[in-house]
Amino acid sequence: MSLAQHSLAQHQNGWAIIASFLVAMMLTLMPLPDGAEWFRPEWVAMVLIYWCMALPERVNIGVAWIMGLFLDVARGALLGQYALTLTLVAFLTIHLHRRVRNFPLWQQSLAVLVLVALEQLLVLWVKGIIGQSPNNWLYWAPSLTSMLLWPWMFLVLRDLRRHFRVT
Amino acid sequence: MAMRAALLVLASVFLMTLDHRQQHLETMRATLAMVLYPLEYLVSLPATAGNWASDAFAARSHLISENENLRSRQLKLEARLLKFDALLAENSRLREMLQSPRMVDERLLVAELLAVDMDPFKRQAVLNKGSLAGVYRGHPVLDAKGVMGQVTEVSPVSSVAMLITDPSHAIPVQFNRSGLRAIALGTGEADRLELPHIPNTADIRVGDLLVTSGLDRRFPPGYPVAKIQHVDKDPSQPYAFIVARPTAELERVREVLLIWPDHLTETSESEAALGEDAPEEMAQEAPSS
Numbered sequence: 001m002s003l004a005q006h007s008l009a010q011h012q013n014g015w016a017i018i019a020s021f022l023v024a025m026m027l028t029l030m031p032l033p034d035g036a037e038w039f040r041p042e043w044v045a046m047v048l049i050y051w052c053m054a055l056p057e058r059v060n061i062g063v064a065w066i067m068g069l070f071l072d073v074a075r076g077a078l079l080g081q082y083a084l085t086l087t088l089v090a091f092l093t094i095h096l097h098r099r100v101r102n103f104p105l106w107q108q109s110l111a112v113l114v115l116v117a118l119e120q121l122l123v124l125w126v127k128g129i130i131g132q133s134p135n136n137w138l139y140w141a142p143s144l145t146s147m148l149l150w151p152w153m154f155l156v157l158r159d160l161r162r163h164f165r166v167t
Numbered sequence: 168m169a170m171r172a173a174l175l176v177l178a179s180v181f182l183m184t185l186d187h188r189q190q191h192l193e194t195m196r197a198t199l200a201m202v203l204y205p206l207e208y209l210v211s212l213p214a215t216a217g218n219w220a221s222d223a224f225a226a227r228s229h230l231i232s233e234n235e236n237l238r239s240r241q242l243k244l245e246a247r248l249l250k251f252d253a254l255l256a257e258n259s260r261l262r263e264m265l266q267s268p269r270m271v272d273e274r275l276l277v278a279e280l281l282a283v284d285m286d287p288f289k290r291q292a293v294l295n296k297g298s299l300a301g302v303y304r305g306h307p308v309l310d311a312k313g314v315m316g317q318v319t320e321v322s323p324v325s326s327v328a329m330l331i332t333d334p335s336h337a338i339p340v341q342f343n344r345s346g347l348r349a350i351a352l353g354t355g356e357a358d359r360l361e362l363p364h365i366p367n368t369a370d371i372r373v374g375d376l377l378v379t380s381g382l383d384r385r386f387p388p389g390y391p392v393a394k395i396q397h398v399d400k401d402p403s404q405p406y407a408f409i410v411a412r413p414t415a416e417l418e419r420v421r422e423v424l425l426i427w428p429d430h431l432t433e434t435s436e437s438e439a440a441l442g443e444d445a446p447e448e449m450a451q452e453a454p455s456s
Contacts, residue, residue: 022206029203029210029282034357034418061168065175073199074207076291076320076327079192080182087179091172127288130187132334134288134355 013166017059020047020157021067029074038138041146042116044071044082045089049115050157052093053101055166064090078126085122089115105151113147193304197322204325207293211281218421274427276300278308280420281325288355290330292316294423297324302425305385309424313391313414314338314379318425330417331392332357340392341380345370348380351393351411357418360393362409367400369407377411387428 024043032040044067051059068083075082092115093100100111120143127133160166186192225233278296296302298321306318308328316330329336334355340362341348347369351360365371375395381388393411400407 025203026206026210029207031210031214031282061172061175065179068179070199070203073196074203076289078183079186079196080179083182084176084179087172087175091168094168126183132288139288 013164016164016166039141039145041149042142045116045119046146046153049093052090053097056094056097061087061090081126085119089119109147109150112150113143116146117143200322207281276425278423278425290333292328294326297322297326299323302326306425307386310415310420315415339380339382340377343376343378358412360411365407367407371398
């Protein structure tokens with residue numbers, strides 16, 4: 001594919017990206033049984049990490065910020081809380097994307113663990129500042145479940161991207 | 168990119184400060200919530216479809232027995248309602264005598280829960296009625312058994328209610344038996360409220376019913392809130408450790424009631440009237456003894 005063709009073909013099938021974010025948001029809103037909600041993975045953050053890694057010129061920190069605002073409203077959190085944390089997660093992912101992209105899957109999972117844990121740490125700070133800090137070790141469970149689910153998530157999104165040729 | 172990231176971080180911090188300190192962001196939140204509403208609706212569809220299917224395919228015998236149950240229940244309730252009407256009349260007559268008119272009937276609206284657990288550290292629920300149906304911030308939310316919470320955010324077609332078990336919620340209550348006033352704080356756990364700053368010597372027993380006192384001018388007085396579940400009076404501590412269990416089925420209901428409390432202002436007058444009663448009784452007792 002020549003350069004001209006490439007630039008013409010650029011920014012195609014953006015709906016696949018939007019659809020993946022919609023599904024992630026639905027999984028975030030989906031009611032879970034009482035004990036299981038602690039282990040809900042950070043779906044939106046995971047999808048964001050994937051797209052920032054695969055198409056950093058497409059899904060940038062602006063997208064992260066807007067998704068963060070939606071997540072704030074969906075979770076009834078302070079407006080701006082997840083906007084802040086997702087922006088930083090996207091920033092770090094885009095900064096590291098060349099390296100992380102070439103990691104084997106299990107190493108990518110570790111990177112996701114660090115990124116999601118960082119997101120949770122920032123949320124914990126914000127909650128601490130406004131006086132709602134949770135005192136429970138289960139608070140960190142979503143980092144672990146995100147890490148464990150990352151390989152599957154990665155394969156599904158990669159197939160989606162290749163199948164619909166999202167660029 | 169670092170520049171843009173820094174700008175967005177600043178914007179987020181600015182938004183959080185605004186949201187925490189003031190209530191200027193309601194319209195922004197409401198707009199975003201409107202966009203999310205179809206998703207919330209979609210996510211709640213399986214549960215709705217399940218309910219519909221279980222209704223549609225219920226066995227005939229089951230329906231007959233349920234119908235009978237409901238009929239007998241309605242009969243009982245109607246019999247009780249007869250008495251209630253009489254009591255209502257008597258109550259308003261007595262209140263007239265005390266010169267403190269108070270409406271007992273309140274306007275009601277039935278809403279459905281769309282989602283409950285948005286964040287495990289908060290206790291909130293999304294309702295399917297919004298400002299178009301007249302819901303407002305601070306609207307009391309009840310179920311058939313007691314107070315559930317209050318509305319904290321309103322968008323045109325949905326609203327978010329904070330439950331009384333949310334760690335940042337407090338509700339002024341009164342012991343139905345002793346009349347003692349207290350404040351019930353949410354703990355973040357599903358079936359648990361705590362009552363701080365009640366002295367060890369206070370007259371409190373396990374099983375006592377807590378009702379709303381109405382002193383907050385938000386919840387109408389007299390609705391059940393919780394039952395005392397555990398009282399720990401440690402003499403070395405200045406205050407008793409009291410745990411109560413909400414009477415409302417916070418984790419189980421699908422339909423909730425939104426009520427418009429009228430004439431909340433009368434509560435203080437009626438209490439003042441009750442306060443005046445006491446010396447009169449004393450005066451009446453004095454000559455007889």
